[in-house]
Amino acid sequence: MAAGAVASIAVMARVVSAPSALATDYGVALNGTYRAFSNGEWAQTSAGPNGAGGAQVYIDQPSKMETFSVSSDCASPISCSGEVRSDAGWTGALSYNGDTWTIKRDIPNWLPCPDGTAAPAHQIFALWGWDPRTSERRSTIRDLIVGSERTQAPSGACGYNKPVITELPVRMELIA
Secondary structure (H helix, E strand, C coil): CHHHHHHHHHHHHHHHHCCCCCCCCCCCCCCEEEEEEECHHHCEEECCHHHCCCCEEECCCCCEEEEEEEEEEEEECCEEEEEEEECCCCEEEEEECCCCEEEEEEEEEEEECCCCCEEEEEEEEEEEEEECCCCEECCCCCCEEEEEEEEEECCCHHHCCCCEEEEEEEEEEECC
């Protein structure tokens, strides 16, 4: 009986100490190749002069289709970080806070100025898993990601006293 107890303890120790298959992604990590579509037909900006201040209004912007190579690691179910590489030639920092994925990057020469120069902008994608059957946000869904792309030139850029902002809806679908 003592040998049986020792064997049981040894088996239990192996089960308890075995690494979890979800230990590195916690069921939420984003990894893979995504087709990302930013829909310019639904782009918005502020109604004030030069896009600064006021209510949001729709504006014509070009739509963009890009391929994102996404890699991330999670320290917990509510904390992940990684990187997004676009086939358009840019790389952005990826993070997750338990509810929303964000991609952040800087864009040089984004806002054309009247004097012929251009101002930089900061772009943030806010994204989450989407269940089309229930129309619900779901952090564990990683094959369909939706959200928005917000690009903002700083206040004072091109001589305007308020930031210039555009926002477009985004849809990302896992393709590999």
